Ligand code: SF4
């Protein structure tokens with residue numbers, strides 16, 4: 001197996017496109033905040049126009065369709081085909097597993113690179129307590145159907161104090177599911193999670209995540225998880241300064257840092273199908289602040305994962321939330 005930190009690069013960008021905010025579930029940690037992101041569903045003409053705004057770099061841009069639940073959009077299949085015409089480097093649909101509007105019959109496995117399913121527990125009890133009754137079964141059923149139709153599937157597990165204890169059971173659960181990638185995410189303190197102390201301590205994170213990630217990778221699955229805590233020799237970099245990530249919401253807000261999505265700090269806005277920079281002060285003015293704690297947004301908005309020694313020095317620096325560790329299974333385990 002080969003473990004590496006995925007370096008930031010302007011050569012490869014990511015476009016996280018929320019085409020609507022509506023959802024059939026109401027997960028307890030949902031990061032969608034309709035006060036900030038609106039309740040619009042973009043029509044297909046607008047989706048195509050907005051994809052066009054990012055199309056100059058399409059061949060080096062990974063596009064992820066998100067919601068709410070993107071399969072609730074009746075024209076998601078047309079949006080995928082438009083993205084394909086623009087030539088995006090990769091196309092992913094993130095789903096909660098309900099796969100509305102017969103999406104698996106309306107697109108083919110050649111149209112997208114990944115269908116990514118969110119599951120937040122190894123058992124229905126834990127997952128459904130977070131994501132809603134019946135959602136565990138829907139995810140497993142959806143993966144089965146999608147794999148059967150030849151789609152490449154991945155899984156996203158968002159770790160919080162409510163489900164960290166079940167992460168160790170995930171290697172057993174995913175063993176025969178046929179997924180190709182497994183993403184571990186850390187819970188963000190925004191949307192429905194704001195104000196709830198669900199973050200995982202450094203000790204718990206480091207005591208669970210790397211070991212579980214290796215076990216899953218040992219089964220031939222590519223595993224990606226956020227670095228979170230920088231080692232003393234690691235260099236800190238803010239993706240807002242050195243990479244290109246765009247988080248687009250249906251009310252036109254475009255963020256470059258997901259941590260500040262609960263606030264009107266977006267650096268751009270789409271107005272009349274044009275991408276317009278926002279006046280100061282916005283997130284971009286904060287990216288260059290050099291602080292001993294590492295990520296400035298973390299310090300401002302979710303400082304609970306910081307600790308200081310007696311001299312007031314931070315005990316560790318927090319990495320950019322977009323800095324990932326990736327474990328590639330070796331050829332022999334594939
Ligand atoms: S986290 Fe995703 S699936 Fe859950 S309520 Fe929010 S948008 Fe829906």
Ligand code: SF4
Nearest residue numbers: 238240257295320321
């Ligand atoms: S998470 Fe922190 S380091 Fe990353 S883009 Fe946001 S402000 Fe920058």
